[in-house]
Amino acid sequence: MANDMDDRLSVNIPVATLTASNSLLxxxxxxxxxxxxxxxxxxxFTSSRGGGAGRRTFSSFWDTSA
Incomplete structure (x- = not known):
């Protein structure tokens, strides 16, 4: 059985795609x-570790860089 704490996740978001509630922001x-x-x-955003935290829920610790 796999250890959930060994799971990793990496997300890349292009800054140009970000939008806020108003154009100035x-x-x-x-x-x-x-x-x-x-x-x-x-x-x-890259998780350093993570795992299941309940039904359909995932908990993770994140490192960020730009």
Whole structure:
């Protein structure tokens, strides 16, 4: 039987695809104030470990980088 704590997950999100509740916040999010899409076009979330946390639920610990 596999150990859930050995499971890994990696997610890459293009910063250009991010949207917020209003256009000003979207613009700020993509600019130097937050993610700086010109210098860092993608955000990467990588789990360091994780596992089942209940029915249809997954718990994970994340490392982030831009």
């Amino acid at each position: 979207t613009w700020q999010m993509k600019g130097r104030l937050f993610f700086d899409a010109d210098r860092y076009p993608a955000i990467r």
